[in-house]
Amino acid sequence: MDEKASMSPAQRILKLIGLLTVAGLVVSLLAGAWLLGRFGADTPVVYKDDVDHFKYGSLGSEHEFGVPYWIWxxxxxxxxxxxxxxGLESLGFVFEKGKVLPAGMSQRRYLGFDxxxxxxxxxxxGTVRESSQSEPKVYAAMPANTFDFRAFTRFLFAAGxxxxxxxxxxxxxxxxxxxxxxxxxxxxxxxxVFRFYAIYYMRERLLTLRDRLNFIQEEPEWxxxxxxxxxxxxxxxxxxxxxxxxxERVGTTDFPSIWNQGQRETLKMNLHWDGNNVSLEERNRSAAMGTGITPPTGDRPSLKRVADWLRDLAAPPYPFKIDKDLAAQGAPIYKKYCAECHGADGKDFRGEYAGKVVPIDEIGTDRHRMDSYTYDVAVNQNMIFAGYGDERFSHFRKTFGYAxxxxxxxWLRAPYLRNGSVPTLRDLLEPSAKRPKIFYRGYDVYDQKKIGFVGDVAEEKGKKFFLFDTDETKEPGNSNKGHEGKRFGTELSAAEKDALVEYLKTF
Structure with missing residues (x-):
């Protein structure tokens, strides 16, 4: 007699229940494994090349602010x-050939989505063109001269x-x-997921962020x-x-360049425009928070890779012709008027006052960025990363000048002064009364004579550029005054100024 025939009805029911239970467990395990694989992954797109990693590698900002790739x-x-x-090019995003995402945007597989x-x-x-007919050349670690951050946020909020x-x-x-x-x-x-959750959630996040940052609408345009x-x-x-x-309501400032960070760290230079921190590591993590990372979400290995690369990254050499004889005439002028504050040259940063904070009354430049960073901000900023051991910030402080x-x-850091109110180096060597009152920003064709970007082009191929007005009564924070007088070289002869500018091309 076979086993099946000898089983009672109750036994057969129990066996069936057992088989169904086992099958259910197997299906559940398989489904769980699939769901874990689909929604549990946290995998960034990785780049072997350090430059590509800097331009496209993830720092972890997607954890908190990530937008699904296809919605983007x-x-x-x-x-x-x-x-x-x-397109997004109208906001100044830099797109390289063969890339779908712009420089400055990374991708990570998280919660089941890219x-x-x-x-x-x-x-x-940023980018530089030799002429209006030239292809743009992309330079990593220079200020993002074409990107309009506020216009970008305005676009996102308007879409939401x-x-x-x-x-x-x-x-x-x-x-x-x-x-x-x-x-x-x-x-x-x-x-x-998109239909019943992600799109509604993204819209809600955009509108919440809009409301929290609504006070920025009262500021002058960036x-x-x-x-x-x-x-x-x-x-x-x-x-x-x-x-x-x-x-303290207006704190608009230029994006800085970030080459040669190691020498700045070795010389214990004051960092940020106002010199509010001497710790390179804290400055780096603070800046990374501006991209959207938080203490629990930052990708530490990726952040370290970028920081290590920037320590020894040299500034790109000036790519156009330099009059060597004229530059040689400018070298002693630089040594006399500039070296003690800005370093021996473009590679040796040692100088008596290099990296030190100059009181605002001495430098005389627009004070809005300095005033916007208050003692209360410094106190609160030093609480960031509390609970993370040695990562906790502790060096932020209030200063009363600029570093x-x-x-x-x-040559790549134009426009000049902390707020970007002077279009070229040659203009900076003039008293503020003779500096351009208005000029256009966002155009990347280079002015090889005056050293800076061409500032008199309002539009090219349908793209309009930003008119910058230095009248502080109209645009608080945009003043082009300061860094002038005998000690700053604005009383040099025209020939001496030309020689100094030529020498500065070698930096």
Whole structure:
């Protein structure tokens, strides 16, 4: 008699239940493994080349602010009417050939989706053209001379406010793009998550961020290559914007260059425009927070890789012709008027006052960035990374001037002064009364004679550039005064100024 025939009905039912239970467990385990593999991964796109890693590698900002890749692709097409021109290029994003994402944007697989957001290169990668017919050359670690950060945020907030920011419209636009590129529609699970969660969640996050940063709308326009560094941080600290003093409400400043960080660290130079920190590591992590990382979400190995690379990264040499004889005439002029504050030359940063903070009354430049960083901000900033051992910030402080900076790669750091209010080096050597009152920012064609970017072009091929007005009564924070008088070289003869500018091309 076989086993099946000898089993009672109750036994057969119990056996069936057992088999179904085992099958259910197997299916559950397989489903769990699939879900874990799909939604549990935290994997950034990795680049072997350090330059590519700097421009496109993830620092971890996607954990907190990541936008699903296909939603990111859809936004500039669906909301093209919210952009100042054609595509994200109209906001000054730098796109290299063969790349879908711009420099300064990274990608990471997280929570089951390819997410994208910002890294350090968004503020520290720019372009230069020899002429209007030339192809742009991309330089890593220079100030992002074309990128308009505020216009970018304005675009995102305007998209979030628009009635088309719906699953139906965004998914439809994604399908248009994918079919154009020969791809199938999104997978069912992607469509379901987008339709019932991700798009609604993203819109809510955008509108919440808009409301928290709404006080920025009262500030003068930033324009390309500039950002208000620390007032958004006050929103992070939940400072009531209506209680901010009038003098601290405008903190707009130029993006800095970030080459040769190791020598700055060795010489214990004061960092940031106002010299509010001497710790390179703290400065780096603080800057990375500007891309969207937080203490628990930052990718430590990736941050370290970028920091290590920047320690020894030399500034790119001036690529155009240099009159060596004229430059030789400028060398002693530099030594007499500039070296003690800005270093021996573009490679040796040693100088009696190099890296030191100069009181605002001595330098005489626009004080808004200095005033925007308050004692209360420093106290709160030193609490960041509390609970993370040695990572806790402890060196931030309030200063009352601006730090003397080395001049490596000076040719790429235009416009000049802390707020970018002087278009060229030659203009900087004139008294403020003779400096340009207005000029255009965001144009990347280079002025080889005066050293800086051409500032009298309002529009090219439909792209409009930003008119910068130095009248502080109209645009607080834009004054081009200061860094003038005999000690600053503005009383030199025209020939001496030309020689000094030629020498500075060698930095």
């Amino acid at each position: 692709r859809a936004l500039p097409e669906l909301f093209a009417d919210k952009l100042p021109g054609k 997410l994208v957001w910002l890294n350090c290169a968004i503020c520290h990668t 406010e628009d009635r088309r920011f719906t699953p139906r419209d965004i998914l439809r636009q994604i399908n248009v793009i994918r079919r154009r590129e020969g791809l199938r529609d999104l997978a069912l699970i992607d469509r379901l 324009g390309p290559g500039r950002v208000d560094t620390f007032n958004p941080l006050k929103a992070y600290f939940n400072f009531p914007p209506e209680k901010l003093s009038k003098q 003397n900076s080395p001049l490596d790669g000076l």
